[in-house]
Amino acid sequence: MTPALRFDNLAKTYRERGAGKRALNGISFAVEAGEIVGFLGPNGAGKTTAMHVLMDILFPTSGSAEIIGLDSRDPESRQNVGFLPEVFAFDGFLTGMRFLKLFGSLSGRNLDLVAAHIPELLAFLDMPDAANVRIKNYSKGMTQKIGLAQALIGDPQILILDEPTSGMDPIAKARIKQLFIKLRSEGKTVFLSTHILSDVEDIADRVAIINQGELLAYDRVSSLLAANKRGFKIVFAGGDAGLPSALVGCAISNDSQGRTEVSCPDPKSRDFALQTILQHGGDIISLKTLGGSLQSQFLRLMHQEGLSDD
Amino acid sequence: MISTIALHKLAKLRHSRMILIYIIGCGCISLLTILPVILMGVVSGNRTVGADTALMYFAFARFFGLVAALMLGATLWRQDEKDGTLLTFMARPLSRIELLVGKSLGCLYALLIYLGAVVAFYMIAHLLFFRFSIPLSFPLYLIQELQFYLVYFAAGAFFSSLLNPLLAATAVLGWAFLALLAKIFLSLSPAWCRVLGKGFRFLSLDSDISYSVQALFTADIPTVMPLFKGITYYLLWSILLFSAAVVLFNRREFAGRRS
Numbered sequence: 266m267t268p269a270l271r272f273d274n275l276a277k278t279y280r281e282r283g284a285g286k287r288a289l290n291g292i293s294f295a296v297e298a299g300e301i302v303g304f305l306g307p308n309g310a311g312k313t314t315a316m317h318v319l320m321d322i323l324f325p326t327s328g329s330a331e332i333i334g335l336d337s338r339d340p341e342s343r344q345n346v347g348f349l350p351e352v353f354a355f356d357g358f359l360t361g362m363r364f365l366k367l368f369g370s371l372s373g374r375n376l377d378l379v380a381a382h383i384p385e386l387l388a389f390l391d392m393p394d395a396a397n398v399r400i401k402n403y404s405k406g407m408t409q410k411i412g413l414a415q416a417l418i419g420d421p422q423i424l425i426l427d428e429p430t431s432g433m434d435p436i437a438k439a440r441i442k443q444l445f446i447k448l449r450s451e452g453k454t455v456f457l458s459t460h461i462l463s464d465v466e467d468i469a470d471r472v473a474i475i476n477q478g479e480l481l482a483y484d485r486v487s488s489l490l491a492a493n494k495r496g497f498k499i500v501f502a503g504g505d506a507g508l509p510s511a512l513v514g515c516a517i518s519n520d521s522q523g524r525t526e527v528s529c530p531d532p533k534s535r536d537f538a539l540q541t542i543l544q545h546g547g548d549i550i551s552l553k554t555l556g557g558s559l560q561s562q563f564l565r566l567m568h569q570e571g572l573s574d575d
Numbered sequence: 576m577i578s579t580i581a582l583h584k585l586a587k588l589r590h591s592r593m594i595l596i597y598i599i600g601c602g603c604i605s606l607l608t609i610l611p612v613i614l615m616g617v618v619s620g621n622r623t624v625g626a627d628t629a630l631m632y633f634a635f636a637r638f639f640g641l642v643a644a645l646m647l648g649a650t651l652w653r654q655d656e657k658d659g660t661l662l663t664f665m666a667r668p669l670s671r672i673e674l675l676v677g678k679s680l681g682c683l684y685a686l687l688i689y690l691g692a693v694v695a696f697y698m699i700a701h702l703l704f705f706r707f708s709i710p711l712s713f714p715l716y717l718i719q720e721l722q723f724y725l726v727y728f729a730a731g732a733f734f735s736s737l738l739n740p741l742l743a744a745t746a747v748l749g750w751a752f753l754a755l756l757a758k759i760f761l762s763l764s765p766a767w768c769r770v771l772g773k774g775f776r777f778l779s780l781d782s783d784i785s786y787s788v789q790a791l792f793t794a795d796i797p798t799v800m801p802l803f804k805g806i807t808y809y810l811l812w813s814i815l816l817f818s819a820a821v822v823l824f825n826r827r828e829f830a831g832r833r834s
């Protein structure tokens with residue numbers, strides 16, 4: 266099947282006086298239809314640049330970007346796409362309703378359908394009253410939400426979202442996570458850049474990680490996490506005097522609050538340690554997978570392991 | 576799609592009050608020019624006014640119209656780039672050409688509204704106060720007037736592909752000045768001056784080719800040929816400039832809006 270999005274050796278150099286800035290250095294990967302894909306990377310990595318090439322706002326220096334098999338330079342490629350730019354802004358004199366109608370009609374969708382969809386969409390975004398308020402009077406989070414609504418209004422198959430939840434409250438963030446899962450269940454593709462790794466870890470099928478214009482990893486979240494696991498850490502309190510010596514095969518250390526930390530290299534020793542602690546009357550406080558978070562994998566790829574909290 | 580964009584552009588201009596300000600400006604200044612004549616007419620009881628008053632009125636109307644057209648051209652997409660709306664538009668399945676044509680159509684509507692207001696002012700004055708002469712070629716004159724606006728609009732659009740709106744507007748005014756320079760050189764006797772003058776006239780937006788307001792209001796049966804000549808001349812310039820603006824826009828890359 267044709268992938269929803271495809272980057273083929275895409276390079277982008279911003280023209281500037283002198284050498285020019287190489288923002289993308291030949292990245293290649295494809296986003297399969299019906300998946301949620303997180304696009305991660307530190308500030309200045311090139312995420313926005315890549316998305317702008319997809320939207321034909323920037324042109325590739327070499328290589329190409331495709332949407333459902335059509336080159337990004339072809340306006341037809343954007344037929345079934347919703348896009349939220351990184352910094353969303355629009356003419357402030359429009360009310361939410363008029364703005365969404367405008368973009369509904371520009372997406373080629375039936376206007377009656379659009380009009381029926383708007384109250385529902387705004388209610389979902391927790392701003393039902395915003396329909397008749399001018400955009401210039403919106404708060405920062407509301408502006409971002411109406412931008413997201415704009416991307417959704419045409420009921421597109423593919424969503425390309427540049428930091429969609431920035432500036433939104435925790436309720437909205439949680440809702441939007443659910444929304445993405447719902448969209449995926451409808452067979453739609455969500456390609457989003459974000460700095461909130463825990464969200465991506467929860468909902469994304471795959472992640473692409475870039476840094477300084479290079480693709481460092483593109484994989485299923487599960488495989489990426491599995492590759493980085495470095496054993497387990499159990500924290501417990503109490504237990505009888507024989508417990509420490511019974512925990513063979515694990516490293517033990519005591520922390521200042523009278524709790525004991527046990528590091529186990531593999532699932533087998535983890536299970537053994539858990540049983541032993543319980544048998545000796547210990548009280549298990551936490552069990553953590555070391556290196557098991559997207560955050561720690563991300564930091565490892567950026568050679569910043571020291572910042573990882575596990 | 577194109578008409579949706581055009582109507583949005585018109586709404587945006589309406590909210591920026593751009594066209595309204597030009598209409599009011601034109602109305603005020605023309606009132607100031609006509610007011611003394613009105614008073615004189617009331618005092619003397621002679622309610623028929625000569626061509627001079629109409630001439631003055633249309634000269635002011637043209638001045639405001641040209642400046643409006645120039646500003647509309649210079650900010651055609653620059654304004655949208657600045658306020659961040661351009662990115663959102665570009666993510667729609669529209670070609671850049673459709674986008675620019677849609678926006679230009681919105682500007683054309685605005686200029687038509689302006690021209691409509693100019694004519695309406697004139698007609699109201701004609702019906703209520705005076706018998707202005709309304710020559711047969713008046714509609715043709717209006718077409719030429721619109722064509723005049725269009726060439727300034729296209730020039731503004733073209734120069735704004737290369738320069739920021741303020742400099743673009745300045746460049747167009749500088750260009751219009753070439754016609755004056757051409758006249759100076761053509762009036763000098765050395766052969767090279769005349770060659771240079773002809774060159775300048777070729778490059779300039781030579782208003783001599785057009786049908787002047789004076790000719791319109793003084794001729795009994797205006798000859799129509801110079802009018803068509805002028806319209807064709809400006810039409811060619813407009814098409815050339817606007818096409819160049821479209822090509823440059825099509826090849827342009829945009830930076831995202833930074834918060």
Ligand SMILES: Nc1ncnc2c1ncn2[C@@H]1O[C@H](COP(=O)(O)OP(=O)(O)OP(=O)(O)O)[C@@H](O)[C@H]1O
Nearest residue numbers: 279286288306307308309310311312313314315830
């Ligand atoms: N208009 C521009 N002109 C020159 N260089 C640019 C321009 N826009 C971006 N860059 C450079 O390109 C690189 C990639 O920028 P980009 O905006 O794609 O990063 P990003 O991954 O989206 O970062 P962030 O997480 O901060 O949004 C950066 O080094 C940036 O300095």
Ligand SMILES: [Mg+2]
Nearest residue numbers: 312313314351
């Ligand atoms: Mg970015």
